[in-house]
Amino acid sequence: MQTIQQAWDIYILHIAKMGRAPLTIKQYKIDGKQFIRFCWDANEEYLQDETIGTLVEAYREHLQERYTNTQSINRKFASLRSFLQYCHFREWLRVVPEQYVKPLPRIEKHVDVLTDKEREQAVNVWLHAYQTIDEKAHRWMALRNFCITRLVAELALKPYEVVKMKWSHIDEAKGTVRIFGSRSHRDLELSTSMQSWLMFYEKQTHELFPALLEAEHMWLGLSNKAGEPITVKTIERIMLHISKVVDKKITCTNLRYSAMRDELIEQDRQRVKQIYEKYGYVQHSVMEERRKRIFNLRQRSN
Known part of the structure; x- marks a missing residue:
């Protein structure tokens, strides 16, 4: 029976042989230490089918309580998921608790733009x-x-x-x-x-x-x-x-x-100006009135 520490050490050697980038390996080592420490705190040292599901579920909750950045949490899920899949491949685990290492949905944050x-x-x-x-x-x-x-x-x-x-x-x-x-x-x-x-x-x-x-x-x-x-x-x-x-x-x-906002606004102005000129409207207000009528008609037809 493998300890979680031994299994993770072997996994790191595996991804190094697979040619993973040094920074990726370094981050996976950090993620491994965090997961192993969590397991030790839960008095679990060995990789066992009977306990791995409960451990990973609790670790998922722990990460969501500790971190607020969804991207950081999902990255840790990804490294843990890859480790567990490797353990399954080596037949150290019969089942991978995939449901507990699925990525969280991304939450679109408000972009803070200065006036x-x-x-x-x-x-x-x-x-x-x-x-x-x-x-x-x-x-x-x-x-x-x-x-x-x-x-x-x-x-x-x-x-x-x-x-x-x-x-x-x-x-x-x-x-x-x-x-x-x-x-x-x-x-x-x-x-x-x-x-x-x-x-x-x-x-x-x-x-x-x-x-x-x-x-x-x-x-x-x-x-x-x-x-x-x-x-x-x-x-x-x-x-x-x-x-x-x-x-x-x-x-x-x-x-x-x-x-970036100023640049995008300026580009939008230029595009609108090109459309006005393309369709032969000298007065922009006339084209704007046509645009509103076109979109109103489309909404009614739908």
Whole structure:
């Protein structure tokens, strides 16, 4: 009879031989430790058909009480389901309690989008700090944070995309910046104002830190990591400070969504304009009146 610990260790060796990604294996190890610890707390050490169903059912309830993110819970269900199926394949279990490791239905969450005023307040927090701080190093840091926040707000960047940015990624002639994602890159247009701020930030960086004249990365640390590229944690602290000042939770995510909303609205306007022109309506109000009549007729016919 296998202990749950022994079975999971063998399972990890199996998925490693199958060529699963190192990060996936690492996460499955974490998930395994959590499940095994839960079993130990329930005084269950061995893999048995008589108890596995009750254990997995209780663990399902435990995960739903502990975590609020459906995606995280479903990922843990997936790793446990895969483990149990492997145990069934090895004939350590006769039956897999599939009903207790089925994924939870996804709940669509409200997307938190900032108003134009809220976004402007958030972006200007570090600009105001830059304008009021006297000490050179901290004044430079405020300038850095303002540029980062404004870039996120304008280009809808993710934190890990920000920390990857290098000066060589900027094409001054085209006025674009190349943003590297996890597997690809995209070239985004920089506003004239944003280009000016970045040039000013670069100049201030070289004046304050002459030794970093050849530094590749755009966003450098201060304090105990002076001259080293910042991390995603730094971005989180930048947003946390903004949240405290404006008394509203500000994150890269809701700044990104706000930029995306503006882009989508603008695209919708352009599509509507194209439709008006396609059907020969000079006055948009006339076309809008036709649209309402068309849809009203369709609803009545249904």
